[in-house]
Amino acid sequence: MLVxxxxxxxxDTTQVQIDPVTNTLIREGVPFIxxxxxxxAVEEGLKLKxxxxxxxxxxxxxxxxxxxxxxxxxxxxxxxxxxLSDRVFGGADTLATSKVLAxxxxxxxxxxxxxxxxxxxxxxxxxxxxxxxxxxxxxxxxQLTLVDKVEGFDPAARKVRVRRKLEGRHEEVESPxxxxxxxxxxxxxxxxxxxxxxxxxxxxxxxxxxxAVLGLDVQSVGLKGSPTWVxxxxxxxxxxxxxxxxxxxxxxxxxxxxxxxxxxxxxxxI
Amino acid sequence: xTPPKKPRGKAALIPDRCIACGARCQSVCPVDAVQMxxxxxxxxxxxxxxxxxxxxxxxxxxxxxxxxxPEELRILKELAAGAPAAAEAPEEDxxxxxxxxxxAAYRGVxxxxxxxxxxxxxxxWELLGKGKELAAARNCPLCAVVMGQEVEELCRxxxxxxxxxxxxxxxxxxxxxxxxxxxxxxCDLVEKYRPEVIxxxxxxxxxxLAGVVATVLGTGLTADCTGLAIDDxxxxxxxxxxxxxxxxxxxxxDKFRPQMSTVRPHVMPMxxxxxxxxxxxxxxxxxxxEEEIRVKVLEILMDGGKSDVDIAxxxxxxxxGRGMMAKENFAMLKxxxxxxxxxxxxxxxxxxxxxxxxxxxxxxxxxxxxPKVYIACGISxxxxxxxGMQDSDVVIAINRDxxxxxxxxxxxxxxxxxxxxxxxxxxxxxxxxxxxxxx
Numbered sequence: 001m002l003v004x005x006x007x008x009x010x011x012d013t014t015q016v017q018i019d020p021v022t023n024t025l026i027r028e029g030v031p032f033i034x035x036x037x038x039x040x041a042v043e044e045g046l047k048l049k050x051x052x053x054x055x056x057x058x059x060x061x062x063x064x065x066x067x068x069x070x071x072x073x074x075x076x077x078x079x080x081x082x083x084l085s086d087r088v089f090g091g092a093d094t095l096a097t098s099k100v101l102a103x104x105x106x107x108x109x110x111x112x113x114x115x116x117x118x119x120x121x122x123x124x125x126x127x128x129x130x131x132x133x134x135x136x137x138x139x140x141x142x143q144l145t146l147v148d149k150v151e152g153f154d155p156a157a158r159k160v161r162v163r164r165k166l167e168g169r170h171e172e173v174e175s176p177x178x179x180x181x182x183x184x185x186x187x188x189x190x191x192x193x194x195x196x197x198x199x200x201x202x203x204x205x206x207x208x209x210x211x212a213v214l215g216l217d218v219q220s221v222g223l224k225g226s227p228t229w230v231x232x233x234x235x236x237x238x239x240x241x242x243x244x245x246x247x248x249x250x251x252x253x254x255x256x257x258x259x260x261x262x263x264x265x266x267x268x269x270i
Numbered sequence: 271x272t273p274p275k276k277p278r279g280k281a282a283l284i285p286d287r288c289i290a291c292g293a294r295c296q297s298v299c300p301v302d303a304v305q306m307x308x309x310x311x312x313x314x315x316x317x318x319x320x321x322x323x324x325x326x327x328x329x330x331x332x333x334x335x336x337x338x339x340p341e342e343l344r345i346l347k348e349l350a351a352g353a354p355a356a357a358e359a360p361e362e363d364x365x366x367x368x369x370x371x372x373x374a375a376y377r378g379v380x381x382x383x384x385x386x387x388x389x390x391x392x393x394x395w396e397l398l399g400k401g402k403e404l405a406a407a408r409n410c411p412l413c414a415v416v417m418g419q420e421v422e423e424l425c426r427x428x429x430x431x432x433x434x435x436x437x438x439x440x441x442x443x444x445x446x447x448x449x450x451x452x453x454x455x456x457c458d459l460v461e462k463y464r465p466e467v468i469x470x471x472x473x474x475x476x477x478x479l480a481g482v483v484a485t486v487l488g489t490g491l492t493a494d495c496t497g498l499a500i501d502d503x504x505x506x507x508x509x510x511x512x513x514x515x516x517x518x519x520x521x522x523x524d525k526f527r528p529q530m531s532t533v534r535p536h537v538m539p540m541x542x543x544x545x546x547x548x549x550x551x552x553x554x555x556x557x558x559x560e561e562e563i564r565v566k567v568l569e570i571l572m573d574g575g576k577s578d579v580d581i582a583x584x585x586x587x588x589x590x591g592r593g594m595m596a597k598e599n600f601a602m603l604k605x606x607x608x609x610x611x612x613x614x615x616x617x618x619x620x621x622x623x624x625x626x627x628x629x630x631x632x633x634x635x636x637x638x639x640x641p642k643v644y645i646a647c648g649i650s651x652x653x654x655x656x657x658g659m660q661d662s663d664v665v666i667a668i669n670r671d672x673x674x675x676x677x678x679x680x681x682x683x684x685x686x687x688x689x690x691x692x693x694x695x696x697x698x699x700x701x702x703x704x705x706x707x708x709x
Binding site: 222231 | 286289290291292293294296297298306308310328330331386391446448449450453473474475477478480481482484485486488489490491492493494507511512513514515516517518519520521522523525526564565566567568569570571572573585586609610611634642643653654664665666667668670672677678679680681682683684685686687690691694695698699702703706
């Protein structure tokens with residue numbers, strides 16, 4: 001049984017800053033990383049490999065340099081890594097992205113049955129959490145999102161039980177295989193690649209599947225297959241507020257000024 | 271002599287504007303003139319560029335422009351100085367007309383009312399408030415969709431919050447949310463009634479459902495919106511934080527219907543409740559049985575007990591960031607919050623440092639709050655924090671760095687040492703409270 005894990009290369013958004021003068025994004029020197037949630041998806045797949053001998057395949061759609069992200073998955077221990085890269089895939093929104101990923105998984109399924117697809121709950125650059133559900137829908141797999149515990153994966157009985165983490169509650173649910181899971185950080189602690197694995201992964205082959213392999217209608221992928229488009233990107237302009245008192249030399253006076261202001265604006269409930 | 275041909279120019283990248291959006295310019299180029307570098311920025315081959323302007327138009331960051339040689343500029347100037355070109359007659363493009371007709375078949379703004387155990391998520395009512403505005407701008411009805419078991423009461427609440435029509439699907443099979451069951455119901459409704467806009471809360475449930483429904487319908491979906499408006503062409507302009515909250519992006523879905531958005535809780539204001547409001551409840555049959563649904567809910571475990579503090583619903587929030595220096599110093603914030611009748615929040619760096627639990631985190635990866643008063647202490651104001659609190663009624667910033675970005679969203683700022691200002695503030699508020707209690 002195959003387990004497919006989906007990974008994405010993302011800019012480290014915690015290191016992105018805005019140029020205060022031009023109000024534009026400073027991307028210079030911002031490193032690309034593996035989407036942090038996806039490292040948990042890889043780990044969850046590897047746990048199934050350890051316990052049931054499932055073969056784990058890492059998939060990523062992205063530009064040619066996203067190969068680095070797949071090498072990291074190989075270093076963690078996945079058996080096979082496939083990069084879905086083609087110019088016609090570029091500029092895709094979540095609908096067009098799930099189209100390509102689902103087609104690749106379908107193709108893998110012709111070689112060996114896919115029991116589970118595992119994704120991170122969302123990416124840190126897009127933050128949409130939409131690609132996982134898109135893949136599940138296209139493949140007609142059961143969809144279990146926001147999983148924080150995979151409790152009973154049973155390839156023989158063809159079912160899985162998981163715990164989902166929702167607002168203010170958890171849910172225990174059961175589903176027949178095949179399933180698509182999206183996992184949250186609490187699901188596991190990703191293993192650290194050993195030096196050997198890292199060295200091996202540098203040599204390992206990352207397969208490249210372009211649209212000649214997948215054979216999708218070019219109107220249904222990439223920018224052309226995307227119903228949504230970005231019409232504008234901006235940083236909100238903000239006005240400076242009022243500085244009260246001289247907090248550096250007279251903290252007591254500044255505190256007084258603030259209380260006076262809060263009383264004046266009727267902001268106190270005491 | 272024939273007049274010189276109007277030069278088309280070549281596309282060129284404006285330095286520092288590209289946001290590496292994912293090679294939109296490359297995929298739209300008809301002549302392969304655009305290559306991407308390792309940073310995801312375009313390199314344009316001028317020998318190939320035909321000046322079609324497609325990449326310039328598609329760039330979301332306005333990072334491309336047409337450049338002209340001095341000779342071309344001279345020709346352009348001459349042409350402009352000559353007789354003004356006859357205004358081109360606006361021609362109705364048949365493709366455009368077909369699109370218009372297709373879109374016109376969809377009408378109405380819908381809000382999906384999310385419920386757990388018969389209790390509605392507050393964000394659903396917030397969306398009815400926003401939905402009312404959008405429906406007014408489109409001159410169309412505002413409708414709600416309620417699904418569950420014995421949930422008719424929620425229909426009346428939805429009407430009280432502004433829905434004119436409520437579609438109700440009520441059956442035991444819908445008692446617990448399950449993707450497959452709810453998706454089939456919602457897609458059936460959409461195909462039958464064809465709304466132009468569907469709004470859902472950007473909650474765990476809302477995002478689980480929205481992604482599936484949009485894929486089945488083959489339409490666009492924008493996640494986690496913080497702003498919604500109808501543009502001058504009647505389309506939904508959906509604004510959301512992007513790049514981890516570092517910038518805002520406005521997303522359109524102008525060629526497909528319905529236009530779907532999930533919307534962040536606590537961003538849209540709660541609408542007033544009118545118990546006397548009248549509306550229509552339309553019961554729809556549920557077209558499947560329990561056996562057809564693959565996933566079974568075994569148990570629901572309510573969290574509760576772990577932390578009874580809900581920062582998202584608080585009126586006063588005193589938040590601490592990296593400038594608090596240590597975990598112990600949060601006691602100082604607790605004291606201030608207590609006297610104000612509020613709760614303590616935290617920035618991501620304070621949570622990452624282990625000073626506060628994750629459920630207190632305000633910002634892009636934490637919670638969005640809109641209290642009456644938000645006091646940011648030792649928080650520099652990274653954009654990912656600002657997107658989580660900038661809708662507070664009043665923001666007060668206490669920070670020793672007068673250049674900190676937090677002052678850009680603060681109504682009032684105190685510049686100085688928070689370890690001196692906060693205790694002074696707390697002591698004075700306590701004295702005031704005591705005086706008022708005594709009075």
